[in-house]
Amino acid sequence: MPNPPPLSAEAQLLTRCAAGTQVEPININWPVLIQLAARHKLQPLLYSTLARSDAMPENIRSALHANFLQNAQLNLRLAAELNSLLSLFKSSNILAVPFKGVSLAAAMYGNLSLRAAGDIDLLVRRCDIPAVSSILRNSGYLPDSPRTQADETKFLGSIYNYHLGFVHPQTGIVVEPHWAIMPPYYSADLDHFVTDCFGRLTQQDVCGIIAPALADEDLLPILCVHANRHLWDRLSWLVDIAQLTRARPNLNWPHIEATARAIGQHRLLLIGLLLVSQLAGAAVPNEILEKAQNNRPIRALTAQVTSWLFTDTGAPTGLAGQQYLIRSMDRPRDRLTWVWHQTTSRLRSALNAALAHPAPLPPRPDDPNSSPPDSAKE
Numbered sequence: 001m002p003n004p005p006p007l008s009a010e011a012q013l014l015t016r017c018a019a020g021t022q023v024e025p026i027n028i029n030w031p032v033l034i035q036l037a038a039r040h041k042l043q044p045l046l047y048s049t050l051a052r053s054d055a056m057p058e059n060i061r062s063a064l065h066a067n068f069l070q071n072a073q074l075n076l077r078l079a080a081e082l083n084s085l086l087s088l089f090k091s092s093n094i095l096a097v098p099f100k101g102v103s104l105a106a107a108m109y110g111n112l113s114l115r116a117a118g119d120i121d122l123l124v125r126r127c128d129i130p131a132v133s134s135i136l137r138n139s140g141y142l143p144d145s146p147r148t149q150a151d152e153t154k155f156l157g158s159i160y161n162y163h164l165g166f167v168h169p170q171t172g173i174v175v176e177p178h179w180a181i182m183p184p185y186y187s188a189d190l191d192h193f194v195t196d197c198f199g200r201l202t203q204q205d206v207c208g209i210i211a212p213a214l215a216d217e218d219l220l221p222i223l224c225v226h227a228n229r230h231l232w233d234r235l236s237w238l239v240d241i242a243q244l245t246r247a248r249p250n251l252n253w254p255h256i257e258a259t260a261r262a263i264g265q266h267r268l269l270l271i272g273l274l275l276v277s278q279l280a281g282a283a284v285p286n287e288i289l290e291k292a293q294n295n296r297p298i299r300a301l302t303a304q305v306t307s308w309l310f311t312d313t314g315a316p317t318g319l320a321g322q323q324y325l326i327r328s329m330d331r332p333r334d335r336l337t338w339v340w341h342q343t344t345s346r347l348r349s350a351l352n353a354a355l356a357h358p359a360p361l362p363p364r365p366d367d368p369n370s371s372p373p374d375s376a377k378e
Helices: 009-018 030-039 043-050 058-091 101-109 126-138 149-156 188-200 216-229 235-247 253-262 266-280 286-293 296-309 318-327 332-356
Strands: 096-098 120-124 174-178 202-206 209-213
Touching (some): 009 235, 009 266, 043 058, 058 096, 058 202, 058 209, 096 209, 101 120, 101 209, 101 235, 188 216, 188 253, 216 235, 216 266, 266 286, 286 296
Parallel strands (some): 120 174
Antiparallel strands (some): 096 120
16 A cells, blocks of 8 residues: 655644644644644644644634633533542442543543543443443433333343443533443454453542543553544544553553453554554554564555545545454454444345335236326327
């Protein structure tokens, strides 16, 4: 695969912000930069990096400052709601582990205002999902799609589902309890790994509340799996991983690699680490980078991601996106399983649509209510 085109001045500036480098913007198209930062959820980090730059137009500075304050306020509300929910779960003996979102901002960025606000993502045991659903409903949350609690029981038994979504009608806050990171059919080993993570939990401070947290060596591959599932289409996901490597300089890298191999995710781990080293200034050991750079398929897939990361259209959809996902998998059996379930899922959807809206049958020749053919009319 040919090398990706060179990055624009705006994309280069954004990657330097992602790497935590102080920059002085030169020959920047500011509307393009703001649009690019918005697509990659990096407006707060961009403002924090350039706030004191004399080169920034005042109207751009004002817009970024307003966004920065709005994001900080929203993250504070999310942190308060997270702490409230964790207290409710704890009182019901439910272990809920926040990951991504404000917990990641607090632990790896050291500042809630630097990471764009999102949802509240929780990792919970599958057996606790019915109780979690009840608590959220009793707290005023509604399912993000029409479903009953009986439907949710069916969801838990499906190999295609791995999380539920709830939204609060007054606050607009979205909570997603996950019992897996990917659909269970994707990899049984990954499913077991997530379950085993509960035995290695640590603790972290989220705005003054001590909350359970994934071990750093478990969080890093989980972040890579999540970003790869979405084709690495957002630079902020790379920044999350880079921030983890900077905040945790003593990561057990041999353990991380061994875990990734055991669960069949080593190739996407190396893709992710090469990307975050090139585009977000991650502190990745040289021996791992050399391993990634000397692997031709990994170099090609990394170049492929870089080629779409800063385009207007972003990551490909449809067949091209599926091809990338398949090529990023370590094991042939996982590739075959993925293709099988993606194909059968689409066929099932098409069949259900056809049954729900069947095409009308042509009239029988002897039907007195049918219209005569055109030849008979003549």
